[in-house]
Amino acid sequence: MNEISTTDNSAPGRRGFLATVGAAAGAFSLGWSLPAEAQAAAPAAGVEVGIWAVIHPDNSTTIRIARSEMGQGTLTGLAQLVAEELDADWSKVRAEYIAPEENFARNRAWGDMSTGGSRGIRASVPYVQKGGAAARMMLVTAAAQKWGVPEAECSTASSVVTHAKTGRKLRYGDLAAAAAKLPVPAEVALKRHADWKIAGKGVKRLDTRDKLNGRLVFAIDVKLPGMLNAAIAQCPVFGGRLVSFDAGAIQAMPGVRHVLRVDDVSVAVVADKWYQAKTALAAMPVVWDEGPNSKVSSTSIAAFLKDGLDATDAAVGHKYGDAAGAITGAAKKVEAVYATPFLNHATLEPMNCTAVFKPDLVEIWVGSQNGDASLAAAAEAAGLKLSQAKVHKHHLGGGFGRRGQQDYVRQAVLIAKQIPGIPVKLIWSREEDMQHGFYRPITQAKMTAGLDAQGNVTGLHMRISGQSILAYLMPTRMENGMDPVQFQGLAAAEFGYLAIPNLLIDHAFRNTHVPVGFWRGVNTNQNAVYLECFIDELAHAAGKDPLAFRRTLMAKNPKQLAVLNAVAAKAGYDQKLPGGVFRGICQYTGFGSYTAAVAEVTVSKKGELKILRIVAATDCGIAVNPAQIAAQVEGSFGYGLSATLYSECTIEAGRVAEGNFDTYEVLRMADMPKVETIVVPSGGFWGGVGEPTIAVAAPAVLNAIFAATGKRVRSLPLKHHDLSHA
Amino acid sequence: MIALTINGRLHEVDATPETPLLWVLREWIGMTGTKYGCGVAQCGACSVHVDGAVTRSCSVQVGQIGNAKITTIEGLSPDGLSHPVQKAWDAFEVPQCGYCQSGQIMAAAALLKSNKRPSDADIDAAITNICRCGTYPRIRAAIHAAAKMVQV
Ligand code: FES
Numbered sequence: 001m002n003e004i005s006t007t008d009n010s011a012p013g014r015r016g017f018l019a020t021v022g023a024a025a026g027a028f029s030l031g032w033s034l035p036a037e038a039q040a041a042a043p044a045a046g047v048e049v050g051i052w053a054v055i056h057p058d059n060s061t062t063i064r065i066a067r068s069e070m071g072q073g074t075l076t077g078l079a080q081l082v083a084e085e086l087d088a089d090w091s092k093v094r095a096e097y098i099a100p101e102e103n104f105a106r107n108r109a110w111g112d113m114s115t116g117g118s119r120g121i122r123a124s125v126p127y128v129q130k131g132g133a134a135a136r137m138m139l140v141t142a143a144a145q146k147w148g149v150p151e152a153e154c155s156t157a158s159s160v161v162t163h164a165k166t167g168r169k170l171r172y173g174d175l176a177a178a179a180a181k182l183p184v185p186a187e188v189a190l191k192r193h194a195d196w197k198i199a200g201k202g203v204k205r206l207d208t209r210d211k212l213n214g215r216l217v218f219a220i221d222v223k224l225p226g227m228l229n230a231a232i233a234q235c236p237v238f239g240g241r242l243v244s245f246d247a248g249a250i251q252a253m254p255g256v257r258h259v260l261r262v263d264d265v266s267v268a269v270v271a272d273k274w275y276q277a278k279t280a281l282a283a284m285p286v287v288w289d290e291g292p293n294s295k296v297s298s299t300s301i302a303a304f305l306k307d308g309l310d311a312t313d314a315a316v317g318h319k320y321g322d323a324a325g326a327i328t329g330a331a332k333k334v335e336a337v338y339a340t341p342f343l344n345h346a347t348l349e350p351m352n353c354t355a356v357f358k359p360d361l362v363e364i365w366v367g368s369q370n371g372d373a374s375l376a377a378a379a380e381a382a383g384l385k386l387s388q389a390k391v392h393k394h395h396l397g398g399g400f401g402r403r404g405q406q407d408y409v410r411q412a413v414l415i416a417k418q419i420p421g422i423p424v425k426l427i428w429s430r431e432e433d434m435q436h437g438f439y440r441p442i443t444q445a446k447m448t449a450g451l452d453a454q455g456n457v458t459g460l461h462m463r464i465s466g467q468s469i470l471a472y473l474m475p476t477r478m479e480n481g482m483d484p485v486q487f488q489g490l491a492a493a494e495f496g497y498l499a500i501p502n503l504l505i506d507h508a509f510r511n512t513h514v515p516v517g518f519w520r521g522v523n524t525n526q527n528a529v530y531l532e533c534f535i536d537e538l539a540h541a542a543g544k545d546p547l548a549f550r551r552t553l554m555a556k557n558p559k560q561l562a563v564l565n566a567v568a569a570k571a572g573y574d575q576k577l578p579g580g581v582f583r584g585i586c587q588y589t590g591f592g593s594y595t596a597a598v599a600e601v602t603v604s605k606k607g608e609l610k611i612l613r614i615v616a617a618t619d620c621g622i623a624v625n626p627a628q629i630a631a632q633v634e635g636s637f638g639y640g641l642s643a644t645l646y647s648e649c650t651i652e653a654g655r656v657a658e659g660n661f662d663t664y665e666v667l668r669m670a671d672m673p674k675v676e677t678i679v680v681p682s683g684g685f686w687g688g689v690g691e692p693t694i695a696v697a698a699p700a701v702l703n704a705i706f707a708a709t710g711k712r713v714r715s716l717p718l719k720h721h722d723l724s725h726a
Numbered sequence: 727m728i729a730l731t732i733n734g735r736l737h738e739v740d741a742t743p744e745t746p747l748l749w750v751l752r753e754w755i756g757m758t759g760t761k762y763g764c765g766v767a768q769c770g771a772c773s774v775h776v777d778g779a780v781t782r783s784c785s786v787q788v789g790q791i792g793n794a795k796i797t798t799i800e801g802l803s804p805d806g807l808s809h810p811v812q813k814a815w816d817a818f819e820v821p822q823c824g825y826c827q828s829g830q831i832m833a834a835a836a837l838l839k840s841n842k843r844p845s846d847a848d849i850d851a852a853i854t855n856i857c858r859c860g861t862y863p864r865i866r867a868a869i870h871a872a873a874k875m876v877q878v
């Protein structure tokens with residue numbers, strides 16, 4: 001059985017895609033299959049009321065989702081927002097993706113599909129809420145017209161319109177056809193948050209069940225009739241080129257069908273099975289021109305960045321007062337240099353994409369953080385118009401920023417284009433995935449501060465030196481030669497220590513040849529290590545408690561301070577810890593949310609670290625699903641502590657030395673602490689959730705390690721450091 | 727032809743004996759619930775049971791399996807939801823992206839078969855699968871909950 005139908009948008013008797021979600025075909029267009037019992041109960045084709053909701057005869061609702069689900073719960077959160085305004089029966093809600101080509105054909109009616117920067121929910125809020133409210137009004141109007149009563153006398157709840165005066169009721173399912181014919185109202189009133197029944201509640205995710213039994217079809221699981229499989233090798237040195245390959249050497253190996261040059265830098269073997277393609281590719285002699293970067297190493301990059309720490313040429317991110325003067329004139333000067341490495345996203349599902357090319361249509365099956373961009377990449381690689389491309393979106397086996405890039409989509413199409421009409425699934429081996437990422441950029445920071453005789457900070461200079469993401473990926477988004485992303489959490493609107501009287505935060509560009517990109521949390525992670533550990537250093541230099549010291553510096557930052565205080569209270573900061581247990585505290589701001597954490601650790605005399613407990617607090621303003629926020633915060637520590645303890649991409653001879661999880665180590669169960677999450681939404685704004693808390697993982701632990709050992713760790717990962725102490 | 731007993735059914739496949747079980751499951755038989763994450767026995771996404779023992783199928787050659795009985799995530803329970811581990815996973819909403827979870831569930835199910843009441847330390851030792859989404863605390867809680875269900 002093919003789990004993906006190639007014709008699921010063209011079944012007869014439906015308004016094309018718009019009235020989708022008939023029986024099984026609808027489920028397939030979602031990119032995952034329903035559990036057996038749900039399939040049996042799948043509803044008949046529904047009617048689109050407005051653009052965000054499809055209402056079925058059985059009174060169930062399908063809600064359209066434009067963003068991508070990669071584990072962060074956005075699918076459920078967005079459905080909650082629509083269902084709330086629609087007054088839908090939540091127990092009968094399911095979700096489906098908007099096809100990017102439909103979004104394109106209808107003038108991007110469903111808005112931006114990109115899913116990154118923790119914007120999945122917060123940037124969608126106004127229009128998805130309005131979409132739900134508009135559909136509700138259309139249903140009310142349809143009922144009122146049927147009954148001949150004023151709309152104002154009708155109320156809605158749980159997918160039913162009620163006319164209280166006469167006790168009449170109509171189900172949405174029976175009104176949808178009439179409602180769909182009405183104009184979509186432009187002006188709609190939204191509910192007060194106090195009246196929310198679905199949004200704001202910790203309802204269960206909509207996508208759990210198929211993740212318990214292997215039924216969820218990730219892009220890597222796609223099966224199409226006659227499909228072939230491709231393995232790819234890209235020039236291991238960034239900036240190098242493919243010179244030649246000896247296809248004849250492997251042509252006779254089992255299953256091999258084609259050996260293809262993909263582009264200037266890569267070659268693919270296409271075989272019946274991917275295992276055969278990968279095996280043959282490994283056996284094929286390939287000649288690379290390694291280009292100008294084959295001598296670059298982590299050591300040479302470190303020296304290059306170090307040079308930037310004192311360079312005169314730097315872009316200013318945040319400045320007030322006279323930091324240099326205040327530091328020079330201070331009673332005490334404190335200085336420290338920090339460093340963090342390149343990191344790979346290492347999503348557990350490696351990059352992959354399935355494509356089929358015909359002269360007038362390119363179709364792809366993909367897990368992508370940006371459906372619009374995948375559509376554009378497929379069309380461009382195929383040499384076709386946007387209207388000649390189709391994208392089947394699948395849930396992502398991890399995204400973390402990596403799947404916002406479309407390199408693997410482009411490659412799949414370039415391969416498929418050489419064997420027209422035949423579907424081909426490109427899967428990257430873990431080694432390709434590890435060595436061809438868009439890495440978290442490498443930076444160093446020189447932190448300098450002055451303290452007066454009473455231990456008050458007189459001025460702070462933070463100099464970041466290293467690679468800029470925007471300079472590499474989207475130079476047009478630079479602002480007067482400054483990369484604003486570099487200063488995440490440090491700019492005026494986010495910086496938590498505005499009571500410091502003189503401040504300079506600047507960045508010396510030191511761009512390497514290594515491709516960089518947005519890694520979950522982006523630059524907040526590195527910046528938080530630099531700032532929050534150094535603040536801890538300053539507290540100790542001033543002879544003050546790190547929490548009390550921060551409170552003083554945060555006098556002008558009530559939002560951040562409230563979160564810090566919340567975490568301190570929950571962690572019992574004023575209580576003595578059991579012997580041998582030490583704590584570290586920190587706070588940070590990013591993606592529109594305020595976060596703070598306390599870590600409790602033990603470090604044996606021999607230097608063995610055990611992280612016992614993390615308490616984390618987040619204020620994301622308005623909480624759409626507190627249970628999922630807690631899950632995201634917990635998971636953030638898994639991701640953040642991987643980077644703290646183990647992970648590092650080393651550059652040797654111009655390439656990434658690590659190839660798999662044996663050398664690119666990540667956190668596993670035994671190292672995962674207990675994480676206690678407090679969600680303290682203060683209301684009035686929509687902050688991000690998926691990323692901001694990662695930033696506080698490393699500094700909380702590093703500050704606790706200092707408390708335990710007196711050793712200040714200033715470079716990551718921790719595995720390189722000897723934590724033994726007397 | 728190599729004969730394999732998978733989830734109680736006999737399958738004959740024309741793969742070469744050195745082909746890893748993972749790829750035979752996914753590509754020759756078409757059972758894609760078992761996932762590829764690393765191919766080198768590091769991540770556990772490919773975990774299945776071979777005669778009841780949790781096994782990383784990327785690193786077992788199909789020619790070496792002989793008569794051993796293979797259970798995959800598709801065969802863990804008849805309806806795909808009713809194994810105590812699946813129930814606990816649902817109750818605790820363990821999955822985030824879900825990609826690792828077939829392997830996590832198979833590892834947890836095998837653990838509970840040999841150890842009815844695993845301690846935290848037992849879980850640390852037995853569950854070495856990678857989850858990049860960081861669902862470890864919920865995996866731990868769900869294993870404890872599933873252990874209680876099994877005992878009832
Ligand atoms: S794929 Fe087998 S352990 Fe990772």
Ligand code: FES
Pocket residue numbers: 071348397398821822823824825826827856857858859860861
């Ligand atoms: S749930 Fe995403 S890797 Fe585990």
